[in-house]
Structure formats: C-alpha cells, structure tokens
Ligand SMILES: Nc1ncnc2c1ncn2[C@@H]1O[C@H](COP(=O)(O)OP(=O)(O)O)[C@@H](O)[C@H]1O
C-alpha cells in the first residue's frame with residue numbers, strides 16, 4: 001500500500017497503577033485503510049484506540065496525525081469520530097437528534113442537518129426511525145445509529161471498538177458486510193477493534209495482532225494467516241498445529257522423528273524452531289504411505305469436512321479431512337513441503353498448538369467467558 | 376398490570392395500614408376541616424375567606440422561589456465540581472454536606488440567628504473593625520438566607536447523586552462529537568442530570584414554602600408566611616378551619632408546581648439509570 005500515512009503511533013507506552021498496558025507500540029495507519037486491531041480481551045486494543053481518539057494520553061511516545069504531533073489535542077478538536085464499545089447513544093435524545101448532534105455543535109443550518117441525517121439514515125438502513133427513542137431500538141439498530149452519528153461528521157478516521165460484539169451471529173455477518181460497504185462508499189479510514197479473528201480476516205486491509213500490550217504482527221489477512229510470526233499469532237488466527245522442530249538445513253526440517261522437505265530457509269544449522277501446519281494441509285493416507293503415523297482419538301463431523309484429532313507420538317494434531325476415518329483407527333499422514341511454516345522460537349513457544357485438551361464444548365465455553373468479560 | 380399474589384398483599388398490609396393511619400388520615404382531616412365550620416356542618420366560608428391571605432401566599436411563594444433558585448444556582452455547580460474531584464475530596468465534601476443534615480433544623484436556624492443578631496458574631500466583627508452595625512434580623516434577606524442555609528444540602532445531594540450516576544461514556548461521546556467542556560455541560564450533563572435537579576428543587580421548595588420557624592426566628596416576626604399563618608390558626612384552637620383551608624390550597628399549589636416540573640423534564644424517568 002503506497003498511500004500516505006495518516007496516523008503514526010511512535011513508541012506509545014501506557015501503564016495503569018504500575019501495570020503496563022501498552023508497551024512501546026509503533027503503528028502506521030494509512031489513508032483510506034481498513035485496519036483492525038486484533039487480540040484477546042485485555043491486550044490493550046481499546047487503550048490503543050483511545051489514544052487515537054484522544055481519550056487517553058500516552059505515558060511515553062507520540063501520536064502523529066497528518067505529520068503533526070497530536071498528544072495534547074483534545075478529542076473535540078480531532079478529525080476522528082468513535083463508535084463506542086456499547087454505543088453510548090444519548091438517552092435524552094431521539095434517533096434524529098442523536099445523529100444530528102455533531103452537526104448541531106458545528107452550528108450547521110437546519111436544512112443541511114435535515115438532508116444529511118436523512119442520507120445517513122438511508123446509508124445505515126434506518127429510514128423512518130427519526131422520532132424513535134433510542135431505548136426502544138434493538139442492539140443492531142442502536143449500533144447503526146452509533147455509526148451514523150459518527151459518520152455524519154465526515155471524519156478522516158472512524159474508530160470502532162468491538163461494534164458488533166453484542167449482536168447475534170447472523171446480524172453480525174450482515175453488519176460486517178454493511179460496514180465494509182460503508183467504508184468503500186465513504187473512503188473514510190477505519191480503525192476497527194475486535195477479538196474475533198474471523199471478523200478481522202474477512203473485513204480488513206491490514207490486521208494488527210496484539211498480545212500483552214505489544215504488537216505481535218502487522219500484515220494483510222493472507223500474510224497473517226499464512227506467515228504467522230510466532231506461536232501466539234499462529235494459534236490465535238485459525239486452527240493450527242504448532243510442533244517443535246529442528247531446522248536441519250535450508251529446506252529441511254525434522255519434526256516428530258521424521259525429516260520433511262519444506263520451502264523455508266535462512267535459519268541457523270540445527271536451529272530449534274516452531275513449525276505450523278494448518279489442519280487442512282495434512283493429507284490422510286494409507287498407513288504404509290504416511291510420512292507420519294498416528295491413532296485417531298476423536299472424530300467430529302463439521303458439514304464440509306471431518307475434524308479429527310490424531311495422536312502422533314503423544315502430540316495431538318488436528319486434521320481436517322473429507323474422507324471418513326473411524327475413532328481408534330491408525331492412519332498415515334502426508335504433508336506437502338509448502339504446507340510447513342517455520343517460525344523462530346519466541347516467548348510463546350510451547351504454550352499453544354497441542355490439541356490434547358481440545359474439545360468443542362471447551363472451546364465454546366471459553367468463547368462464552370470471553371464474551372462475559374467483555375461486558 | 377400484574378395481579379398481586381396473596382403473599383404480596385399480606386406483605387404489603389402493614390405498609391397499607393401505616394399509610395392509611397399516618398398519611399391518608401391526616402389528609403382527610405385537613406380536607407374535612409377545610410370544608411366545615413365550628414358546628415361541624417359543611418361550608419365554603421373557609422375557602423372563600425382565603426383571598427384575604429393573598430399577601431401571605433404572595434410573599435411565601437416569592438421567598439421560597441427565590442431561595443430555591445439561589446440554591447439551584449449554588450448547588451448545581453457545586454455538585455458538578457464535586458463529581459469531578461478525586462474520590463477522597465469527594466467523600467470529604469459529601470460528609471461535610473451531610474453533617475448539617477444530622478443536626479436539627481431548628482438548631483441550625485438558631486445558630487444562624489446567633490450569627491446575624493444585632494449583638495451577634497457578624498455585627499461584633501463589624502463593630503470590631505470599626506464599621507457600623509447592620510440589621511439582618513427582620514429583613515427579607517435574612518429569611519431567604521435562612522432557607523438557603525437550611526436547605527442547600529437537599530439541593531446538592533440529589534444532583535450530586537445523579538452526576539455520579541452519569542456514565543462517563545456520554546461525556547466522551549460528546550467530546551468525540553465536537554463539544555468542548557461548556558457545550559458538554561449544557562448539551563449532555565444538564566439534560567441527563569435533570570432528575571436530580573427536579574428532586575433537589577422539590578426538596579428545597581416544599582419545606583421553604585411551608586416553613587414557619589425560619590421566618591419567626593430570622594424574620595423577627597415581621598413576615599407572616601404560610602407556615603406561620605397555619606401554625607397560628609392551629610394554635611388558636613377554634614380556627615382549625617382556616618388553617619386547614621390554607622394547608623389544602625398550599626398542598627394543591629405544591630402538587631401543581633411538581634406536575635409542571637415533571638412535564639418540564641419530560642421523559643425524565645428514562646434518564647434515571
Ligand atoms: N482506566 C483504566 N484503569 C485501570 N486499568 C485499565 C484502565 N483501562 C484499561 N485498563 C486495563 O488495561 C488492560 C487493557 O485494557 P483494554 O485496552 O481495554 O483491553 P482490550 O480492549 O484489548 O480488551 C486491561 O487489563 C484493563 O483492565
């Protein structure tokens with residue numbers, strides 16, 4: 001992307017009560033970009049967004065907007081508008097007055113306000129809702145009012161903090177498309193916060209993966225998925241088997257007792273590495289043809305494919321296959337050279353990637369607790 | 376409306392009995408006396424004689440409106456500042472606000488009298504630095520000051536409470552949409568704290584318009600307010616009837632002003648979070 005840099009965060013740090021929340025964040029946001037901050041709850045996404053909105057000042061580092069230092073510019077003087085995590089619509093105003101709020105502060109003429117609010121309501125599919133009280137709106141409708149209220153000011157940048165988190169799955173998908181369309185139509189830079197990796201991958205031009213107040217990786221959704229930089233990113237984005245390996249040489253990696261060809265190079269001789277193999281990249285073959293051999297310990301039907309857990313020398317792999325295999329069966333596994341993604345060891349090595357404790361229910365449970373924490 | 380279960384009715388019974396005895400009962404007596412004469416027969420004479428008290432109604436209404444307005448003008452900014460202070464400062468100020476409320480109003484009024492008396496502390500200070508004495512007691516100012524002094528906490532606390540309940544996100548949203556702090560105050564904080572303002576105004580206006588000891592002590596007997604008149608009527612045993620009529624009209628006046636205020640804040644109940 002060759003567009004100009006609109007916002008630059010330069011070594012931003014922030015601590016609350018001695019607890020580091022942001023740890024030297026460096027980030028460039030380009031004009032008209034759809035950028036997503038992605039990471040687990042509590043990793044500092046909202047705080048980063050609030051720095052850009054002007055609601056927090058960094059302890060260390062600088063925020064630049066259009067090349068000018070912006071640290072001490074209050075929110076009302078920034079060409080940035082926010083869709084807050086739980087909308088924060090004004091309860092004493094109806095839909096029309098909520099959306100018109102920004103223009104009224106700018107003392108625009110009534111006629112202009114009327115047309116613009118009307119256009120906005122059309123844009124967010126809420127025609128005819130002008131006189132409704134915001135408390136009578138559903139979550140999805142409130143969310144769209146919040147977007148309209150921010151967009152009507154034609155900000156350079158729109159900040160969105162988990163705007164879809166409170167919506168059910170179907171509505172969330174629709175709104176994702178709608179938001180993407182709105183971004184295309186308006187050409188406004190979007191900075192979007194979510195803990196939902198699927199949402200991040202499907203909507204963004206650029207994804208910023210965060211953990212523990214640090215940026216782990218910045219890249220396009222494809223880059224982030226195919227070339228995760230460490231075990232944390234590989235685990236957070238999609239399903240992945242993360243296996244200890246040794247890079248014997250360029251293009252040769254040893255793992256699970258077998259030496260594989262791969263397409264990665266540039267590591268030291270015999271350097272210990274983390275190897276990512278996505279579940280869809282492992283082929284199930286006859287036992288004697290397999291590079292690895294394992295015992296199927298669980299099979300779940302997923303519609304398009306089966307998801308199976310295979311015990312290979314004590315390490316449980318997740319594999320997606322369209323061929324049926326039975327629990328208790330011993331199968332062979334075959335992996336193409338370009339299916340391996342080799343990563344340097346990091347602080348996250350060994351923390352992720354084994355599916356031994358995996359179960360669908362557990363995963364759902366942890367999703368639910370995450371949502372509750374969000375509240 | 377939901378039908379009450381038997382249990383709910385039984386549980387509510389003591390409260391119903393209490394209300395009947397101590398709230399409804401006295402009200403009925405007031406209405407009864409307002410429309411009867413010394414022989415116990417129905418009459419409109421009491422009500423019809425009220426126009427001769429219009430001056431009393433006038434100054435009572437005037438004094439209490441002025442006192443309420445000044446309380447609001449002092450109390451609102453005070454509550455706003457309090458809500459933005461550090462937690463420690465806030466707690467200290469809240470206690471300071473509440474402390475006088477634990478002291479009998481009568482004693483507070485007496486202490487103000489001791490300050491303002493001709494031989495009181497203020498005049499002592501004035502003569503001490505060579506200035507002439509000022510007569511406070513018996514002036515309108517003293518009575519209104521007494522009302523403000525006695526009832527200000529009742530204005531500040533409800534407003535302060537609604538300020539602290541005000542979600543910070545609304546302030547941030549306002550700032551995000553271009554409001555500086557003054558605009559935020561008028562466009563967001565004020566409308567959202569209206570319920571607090573309404574209860575504050577009520578809690579100052581109602582006791583102000585019905586007070587009698589403030590005008591007796593600080594007004595030096597010069598001003599005959601509604602409360603004074605009612606008190607006198609009831610003290611002189613055989614004129615219950617006029618007193619009751621005045622009370623009734625005053626109650627209706629208060630109800631009307633409350634209704635107007637609620638209208639004024641329309642939709643207020645939605646705001647209380
Ligand atoms: N105002 C605050 N005071 C104290 N701690 C805070 C404050 N805001 C955020 N935090 C803490 O900072 C961490 C990061 O918060 P946040 O940026 O909201 O994370 P995220 O949006 O990624 O879930 C959390 O541990 C949170 O508890």
Ligand SMILES: [Mg+2]
Pocket residue numbers: 045046085161162
């Ligand atoms: Mg957050």
